[in-house]
Amino acid sequence: MRMLLLLPFVGLLAVPLFNTETPVLAGFPFFYWYLFAWVPVTSVLIWLVHRHEKAED
Numbered sequence: 705m706r707m708l709l710l711l712p713f714v715g716l717l718a719v720p721l722f723n724t725e726t727p728v729l730a731g732f733p734f735f736y737w738y739l740f741a742w743v744p745v746t747s748v749l750i751w752l753v754h755r756h757e758k759a760e761d
Contacts, residue, residue: 705756712746 716739725733732740 705753708749708753711749712742716742 722735722738724735727734729737
């Protein structure tokens, strides 16, 4: 379950994959909204791992 915490790390290190301006979402280039999208995704992943770890105790 802790391996899920590697997803944001890998997703944000792959800069050549999201270093582009298109597509645009609400006026933001892809680069920015891709980065902003990782904030809630990372929060959910941390919550899931925490809940799983707590259930094991």
